[in-house]
Amino acid sequence: xxxxxxxxxxxxxxxAPWERQISRIxxxxxxxxxxxxxxxxxxxxxxxxxxxARSSETDSGRLRRLGKRSPSNSDAVSVAELMGRGSDDDxxxxxxxxxxxxxxxxxPTEKIAPITDRTPPPVVAQPEAVGVPxxxxxxxxxxxxxxxxxxxxxxxxxxxxxxxxxxxSVALTGVVWGYLRSTDQGFAQxxxxxxxxxxxxxxxxxxxxxTYLIVGTDTRAGASGEIGAGTVEDAEGAxxxxxxxxxxxxxxxxxxxxxxxxxxxxxxxxxxxxDNQTNTYTxxxxxxxxxxxxxxxxxxxxxxxxxxxxxxxSGLKIGHFVGMDFAGFESMVDEVGGVEVCxxxxxxxxxxxxxxxxxxxxxxxxxxxxxxxxxxxxxTENNGDYGRIKRQQRFLSSLLRSALSNQVLLDPGKLNGFVxxxxxxxxxxxxxxxxLITLGRSLQNVDAGAVTFLTxxxxxxxxxxxxIPVDSAIEALFTAIIDDLPLxxxxxxxxxxxxxxxxxxxxxxLAVDPTTVSVQVxxxxxxxxxxxxxSNELSTYGFQILExxxxxxxxxxxxxxxxxxxxxxxxxxxxxxxxxxxxQAIGLDSVVEVVLGADFPGYTTAPAVFGQPVEVTxxxxxxxxxxxxxxxxxxxxxxxxxx
Numbered sequence: 001x002x003x004x005x006x007x008x009x010x011x012x013x014x015x016a017p018w019e020r021q022i023s024r025i026x027x028x029x030x031x032x033x034x035x036x037x038x039x040x041x042x043x044x045x046x047x048x049x050x051x052x053a054r055s056s057e058t059d060s061g062r063l064r065r066l067g068k069r070s071p072s073n074s075d076a077v078s079v080a081e082l083m084g085r086g087s088d089d090d091x092x093x094x095x096x097x098x099x100x101x102x103x104x105x106x107x108p109t110e111k112i113a114p115i116t117d118r119t120p121p122p123v124v125a126q127p128e129a130v131g132v133p134x135x136x137x138x139x140x141x142x143x144x145x146x147x148x149x150x151x152x153x154x155x156x157x158x159x160x161x162x163x164x165x166x167x168x169s170v171a172l173t174g175v176v177w178g179y180l181r182s183t184d185q186g187f188a189q190x191x192x193x194x195x196x197x198x199x200x201x202x203x204x205x206x207x208x209x210x211t212y213l214i215v216g217t218d219t220r221a222g223a224s225g226e227i228g229a230g231t232v233e234d235a236e237g238a239x240x241x242x243x244x245x246x247x248x249x250x251x252x253x254x255x256x257x258x259x260x261x262x263x264x265x266x267x268x269x270x271x272x273x274x275d276n277q278t279n280t281y282t283x284x285x286x287x288x289x290x291x292x293x294x295x296x297x298x299x300x301x302x303x304x305x306x307x308x309x310x311x312x313x314s315g316l317k318i319g320h321f322v323g324m325d326f327a328g329f330e331s332m333v334d335e336v337g338g339v340e341v342c343x344x345x346x347x348x349x350x351x352x353x354x355x356x357x358x359x360x361x362x363x364x365x366x367x368x369x370x371x372x373x374x375x376x377x378x379x380t381e382n383n384g385d386y387g388r389i390k391r392q393q394r395f396l397s398s399l400l401r402s403a404l405s406n407q408v409l410l411d412p413g414k415l416n417g418f419v420x421x422x423x424x425x426x427x428x429x430x431x432x433x434x435x436l437i438t439l440g441r442s443l444q445n446v447d448a449g450a451v452t453f454l455t456x457x458x459x460x461x462x463x464x465x466x467x468i469p470v471d472s473a474i475e476a477l478f479t480a481i482i483d484d485l486p487l488x489x490x491x492x493x494x495x496x497x498x499x500x501x502x503x504x505x506x507x508x509x510l511a512v513d514p515t516t517v518s519v520q521v522x523x524x525x526x527x528x529x530x531x532x533x534x535s536n537e538l539s540t541y542g543f544q545i546l547e548x549x550x551x552x553x554x555x556x557x558x559x560x561x562x563x564x565x566x567x568x569x570x571x572x573x574x575x576x577x578x579x580x581x582x583x584q585a586i587g588l589d590s591v592v593e594v595v596l597g598a599d600f601p602g603y604t605t606a607p608a609v610f611g612q613p614v615e616v617t618x619x620x621x622x623x624x625x626x627x628x629x630x631x632x633x634x635x636x637x638x639x640x641x642x643x
Contacts, residue, residue: 561588
């Protein structure tokens, strides 16, 4: 594909025609040595055809015009340029290459004017203009741009607001946690509770309940002596001036507070000696004793001994203890701004003097309130400690109404002062600020009418001046509390009953294997020994007898009691006892209780055959629950009458 003209063979040691042509064009100046000639053999081997040389020459010239160098002939061009720059008298020169131009001076940096309201809006592509050239896309109007800017501002403000909220949440969490911890550290701790006591009745049935034992002490030491409680010489140590057991059921539907007379005749258990000034126990042990006063029990054995005694009387599982002296009570009343009380006649105590000279409603401060709840020698009341208990209950009812009316709860100053006074002047076990707050929240929907104050039933005094407890009435009272039965004076919302048309159809009850049924037999009749005899007969049929004893009080009808889910077991037991009815109860768990009433015939029969239908008579309500005494003293927190 070369030139069709034949240039012939080059002479030995000679040059090719195109090399001679280049030599004539680019002649070296005189005095310059000739460059060394390439080897002939190599020249023959590397000599390109003539057409290729012209093509290369043409390309080289084109590249020179474009200011570039030919990559294929770069060495030849470089030599020619060097030769051209060194020759002044060449006869023929190739077309001169334009001299390289100096770079222009760099232009100054362009200054962009700031964007203002008068700046025209930029061209922004609309969503429907995708694929359209930018210069052809319509620009947003000023209104559209204003909306875009407003949207961006809102987005930025929202992000900032969320960040601030997050920071504040973390900060407030730390503040609240620090506040709760600081208030918890203000509580003086004392050992008081007896969680594993065998005196607790139906512990499973009390699961979820909250029971507090609140004690007001009459110690004469420290600040309490300074405010008129007396001196240590008058009464050394401390006594339980006020004892109140507060129970709140698991569903938080009501609050029941039972007041115990300070002179109640009790059986004191064996107790460790208690040092009231240091809130610690010593190595001295006091043996158990009968016929002791309740407040003396605290004076000797402190909170532990008192909790054991109250737990044995009530059967309630006491989970929290709160003790407070006179100074603490006074400061808390002052922190909430006083409490409204009402008296139908002047209150005069022949030891404390005139407490309330005026009649009617009046707000009293902490010092007056302390004397109001302490006075127990008032001639016009003529009922000793019970008049004082009644005033305490009415005082607490008024305090509760004030709290529920948000006079304290929504006033940060009063609430903080109240909490501070409470933590400063109390000694507790298993009580924390967070627990009290949680409990308060759970009681927000409880009306004052669902808060009932009761007084432990007693009947006169004995030769030592001790209040004689009425055991049957006391058992009936705490059975009603444990089983969540109605109490006198209580104004609790009635549960919504299901219409008869919506009651599910009765499913036949099939008898179960007696060996799988655990039975407790209780005698509620006047015949002694019936529970033991009946339990022996039932065991011959295979029933598992767990416990035998006497029921609290008497019952006219024989009843088989059971917890939900134990219907078939109860029906099987009832089939073995002629005339027995079945009744659903609370707290029995998997145990079926047989309560032998006055109508029990004195014998049993073989139970229904396993797998066969059993027909039983069901009754509603607590048929065998002991009746509450008609003269049970109570105060409803919603009662604001002046009496």
